[in-house]
Amino acid sequence: MTDVTASASTGEELPRDAAGTASDGTTTGAEITLTNVTKRYPGSKTPAVDDVTMTIPAGKIVILVGPSGCGKTTTMRMINRLIEPTSGTIRIGGEDTQSLNPDRLRRKIGYAIQQAGLFPHFTVAQNIAVVPKLLGWDKKRIDDRVDELLDMVGLDVGTFRDRYPRQLSGGQQQRVGVARALAADPPVLLMDEPFGAVDPITRGNLQDELLRLQSELHKTIVFVTHDFDEAVKLGDKIAVLGEASKILQYDTPEAILATPADDTVAGFVGAGASLKQLTLLRVRDVELRQEAVTVDIDESPAAVREKLSRSHNPYALVLDRRRRPCRWVHARDLPRATSLATAGKPLRDVVSTQSTLQDALEAMLAEGGAVPVTGPQGQYAGTIHLETVIETIQTLREEHNGGDSTGADGGTQQEAR
């Protein structure tokens, strides 16, 4: 099924040195701290952002989520000083942003916004090259970087390099927008509802890609959205904001889903919190069963019949020569079969240990029963069963009702294995 990339919340990190450089030479995230930050727009009585203090950990995706007009954008734009705070201090990697020239500060902070904001009179390559040019890179280095970034965001270099923005779909424009934001390898990335204007399927793909990128890049990403599901999917931590950016709850998605801090947060989390938790759990976190009869594709149908009758099992799972599951075969298919390569029916859906339980549930509903699970190289790892998912939901619901879930990794770790 879907190849969902590892969530960044698993805590695995590339080794990095003190300067925040990963072993492969890219710049990893820097910590951002906001201390008593307030913004009062001229002419308005109430502040748009009122006394916000928060720490955005290095190398994590932090989501600012909240209703429209609550001050998310204002909070985010104060980090790169597109908006100057009325009072308070913002530090990036320990450095006070007020001590830097704003233009220079911004060149070290990636910035991606809802309509992508690509320069219509520049080609894709020229759009991406803007910041490297400002930083005085030489042409060769810029060209190489543009190609590398296009590749990174999943756009074919030959096809897209010399196109103009209007020749791209909304999703492709967003990809270029992200590439442009990453161009000079900044430690920090600010994203203001970057996927808000694309269709749901494209949005899902872009979210998956962002997670994949982040699992390699380990940037500090501040991501604004009003979509709580998006927050749950992408966030290492979520800050649920209320009026004037008041922090109602700032925690991991698991903890917020399990124990919303108050009714406002609970209302924002919405119905089906335990179902949403299924998107946070991976197939590898739950128990797989090894009870299915597996047979090699080269075995003779007669031998398989023999095996099935011995195990009192009506079905066998056919594995190819690299032990990847490929077909289900029923005992009654076997008498007429000449080879396992054609007997029975091909698999419609396979999930990997990386898939979310939500994906697994969908696959099970489509298959009408247990679904084979594949490991990292696509080899057979076991089957996942509906009862397992139902048990998991029940456990989550008990935790939720009991309110006994702990902060950080509460719900998930308990379920693992």
Added chain:
Amino acid sequence: MAPFVNLWEYVVDRWDKLSLQVWLHTSEVVQATLLATVIGVGIGIAVYRSPAGSAVATALASAVLTIPSFALLGLLIPVLGLGVAPSMTVLVLYGLLPIVRNTIVGLSGVNPAVVDAARGIGMSRFSVLTKIELALAWPAILAGMRVATQMLMGIAVVVAYAKGPGLGSEVFSGLTRAGSANATNQALAGTLGVVVLALVLDGIYLLINRYTTPRGIRD
């Protein structure tokens, strides 16, 4: 056909003088357009962020146009004397309106998200203005220049009354000598010359537009 044969002979006969007038006329109009562009774009940049400022600038530039060119010239001659100065001033003032208006329209038509992204990735205010906003407003500004040039072609004839250069002097001397030999030819040559020049310059504008509009924003 006789008058046109006469006109043709007249033009061939006086080609040296006429070609100089054509050149002077063109040069005056082009210079006035360029000067009006510098001033008009400057005004546009100064006011486009403020709706009130934009309205005032457009209203003032329109007000200039409502003053008859002759009257404006009459007001300027006592101050600036005869010759190039008053004619040029009138031309530049008349050329402002289309350019100021189109600059404002062009600059405020730039997608705010594009400007926000430009600032957000660290372009300076000046770079954003020159490389993004003015570049994107350029087709509109150029269209304003084109309208200005067309207008100034005709107005330049009138302001030649102040002893300014150009085809206007042909028209005026033809008209004042009405009845005498070649007077009609002289006036006609001047008038037709202006029409032909206007067409030629318009063609040049189309070419400039073609070659200076970036491919990404060309229709």
